[in-house]
Amino acid sequence: xxxxxxxxxxxxxxxxxxxxxxxxxxxxxxxxxxxxxxxxxxxxxxxxxxxxxxxxxxxxxxxxxxxxxxxxxxxxxxxxxxxxxxxxxxxxxxxxxxxxxxxxxxxxxxxxxxxxxxxxxxxxxxxxxxxxxxxxxxxxxxxxxxxxxxxxxxxxxxxxxxxxxxxxxxxxxxxxxxxxxxxxxxxxxxxxxxxxxxxxxxxxxxxxxxxxxxxxxxxxxx
Amino acid sequence: xxxxxxxxxxxxxxxxxxxxxxxxxxxxxxxxxxxxxxxxxxxxxxxxxxxxxxxxxxxxxxxxxxxxxxxxxxxxxxxxxxxxxxxxxxxxxxxxxxxxxxxxxxxxxxxxxxxxxxxxxxxxxxxxxxxxxxxxxxxxxxxxxxxxxxxxxxxxxxxxxxxxxxxxxxxxxxxxxxxxxxxxxxxxxxxxxxxxxxxxxxxxxxxx
Numbered sequence: 526x527x528x529x530x531x532x533x534x535x536x537x538x539x540x541x542x543x544x545x546x547x548x549x550x551x552x553x554x555x556x557x558x559x560x561x562x563x564x565x566x567x568x569x570x571x572x573x574x575x576x577x578x579x580x581x582x583x584x585x586x587x588x589x590x591x592x593x594x595x596x597x598x599x600x601x602x603x604x605x606x607x608x609x610x611x612x613x614x615x616x617x618x619x620x621x622x623x624x625x626x627x628x629x630x631x632x633x634x635x636x637x638x639x640x641x642x643x644x645x646x647x648x649x650x651x652x653x654x655x656x657x658x659x660x661x662x663x664x665x666x667x668x669x670x671x672x673x674x675x676x677x678x679x680x681x682x683x684x685x686x687x688x689x690x691x692x693x694x695x696x697x698x699x700x701x702x703x704x705x706x707x708x709x710x711x712x713x714x715x716x717x718x719x720x721x722x723x724x725x726x727x728x729x730x731x732x733x734x735x736x737x738x739x740x741x742x743x744x745x746x747x
Numbered sequence: 748x749x750x751x752x753x754x755x756x757x758x759x760x761x762x763x764x765x766x767x768x769x770x771x772x773x774x775x776x777x778x779x780x781x782x783x784x785x786x787x788x789x790x791x792x793x794x795x796x797x798x799x800x801x802x803x804x805x806x807x808x809x810x811x812x813x814x815x816x817x818x819x820x821x822x823x824x825x826x827x828x829x830x831x832x833x834x835x836x837x838x839x840x841x842x843x844x845x846x847x848x849x850x851x852x853x854x855x856x857x858x859x860x861x862x863x864x865x866x867x868x869x870x871x872x873x874x875x876x877x878x879x880x881x882x883x884x885x886x887x888x889x890x891x892x893x894x895x896x897x898x899x900x901x902x903x904x905x906x907x908x909x910x911x912x913x914x915x916x917x918x919x920x921x922x923x924x925x926x927x928x929x930x931x932x933x934x935x936x937x938x939x940x941x942x943x944x945x946x947x948x949x950x951x952x953x954x955x
Contacts (some may be wrong), residue, residue: 623768632768639949649775 526712528688529700531556535719539726547726549688549698559722560683560708567595568620568680585680586622597709598683603627603674610670613663617681624658627674633658633667644668683709717743748926751915754778757930761937772937778912780936781919784929785809785909786835788921791928793837803838808922810844811908818848818897826891828902833887835907839863841884842907848880848900855903856880859891867892 532552539547547555566583573581586592599622604612624633636644636657644650644657645668652668658675659666667675689705690698708715724739754777758766766772789809797803813831821827835842845858862870862883870881870892880893889904891897910920921929946954 634768637949639946649779650773655773655775 526708526715527702528556528686528705528707529702531708531715531719532688535722535726538723549690553687555722555725556686556688556708556718558725559718560686560710562721563710563714563718564595564598564619564680564683567591585620594711594714595680597711598681599678600681601676601678604665604677605674606665606667606670606672608670610667610672611661612665612667612675614665615677615679615681617684619680619682622678622680624678625676626656626672627676631656633672633675635660641668749916749918750778750781750910750912753919754781754915757933757937760934761941772940774915777933777937778915780933781929782832782909782912784932785919785921786907787932788925788928789835789842789907790837792925805837805842805907806922809907809920810905811910811920812903812905813908814849814901814903816902816904818891818900818902820898821890824892824894826893826897828889828891830884830887830889830904830906832906832908832912834884837907843884844905846882846889846902846904848897848902850900856900862892 532547532549535552536547567585569581569584569587571581583591586595598619600615602615606612621635624635625631626633631654633656634644636659638659641657641659645652647655656672657668659668665675684706686708687704687706689701689703691701693699708718710718720739720743722739724743727739751774754774757777758770758772758774761772762770789805792809793803793805796805811831816828816830818826818828840861843861846861847858848856857879859880859882860876862881864883864885867883875881875892875894880891880895880897882889882891884890889902891902908920911917919929944954
């Protein structure tokens, strides 16, 4: 589904209820917000954690169906690690999927700062052969600091979508396919994203029918 | 079965499938429990043999021969070598079947004569036994009492051992009928670890 088709469906739904017009600028803004919300949902919303059970209803990579939904934004990358063991985050970095050594495909485990001392001093799994990494504010910190490179699979922020347009003689926006940017997600997922967009539109227009419709799709599926 | 295969099987049992990237029970950790488990299996074999046949002994399958162990001088007429692992507390011979010495021409001596701790004091005042070398295992060391200059020899020892714990491709040195013993022991230890609540709050206090 192109972004033009997506936009057209949204406009049909909004116009069906005569709930108003969604300008291209607003559409682009809300479409990107909606797909960010979709990624956050598939990554596991910690607000759903229960007492003594830190797991949401839908958690990251819970099964192959959920993981498959996120694969369009799971990228591989080779990190360059400096002599202090530091590597800056990728520009579109959201969260790590897996981390590997560059040679031998040995896993590199994520460690939280409070437990760093016990990992560094471990004799059963010395860090020389069982490397680890921390998450810092600007990047990853690896131990030992001589890894030089590491392979990372990570969830990235989805590329920004845009319904690009040119103005016709009457000043009306006309779809520009060349400069538009489509969603990277599968067509079946675009309806979930659409539901989120409509919910935001419903809030924006204070249109209960739009919000209700969107919530039905979100909770019950299409 | 080699160590790595056994450990992988154990991990898959603990994790209900292939362990994930986040798993904290590692191969090295299970490997550290394996030697303890082999010792328990050996002890059970000893007890069962005693019950069934009235003779306390360990089956051959539990034994491993280690070769090329260096000997250093400790005191005058006392030499020291480091055993691959601390001998088990089984039987009068500490689960050491034999201990021999080899020279540079690959000639192997007759077995050394073991001394218990109670005997070392008494034997100190005795004349050395001709053509025999006496030794006493103490912890991970073996003390060798002889006027012969032993540093020119290497030692080889046959003792109860689970095999080479530093080589994950080495075979676990116990017979198959005792595998359930080590399985149950290791499973209990790892399940205990997994059941413990983790301190996820970095609040300056330990979990209670």
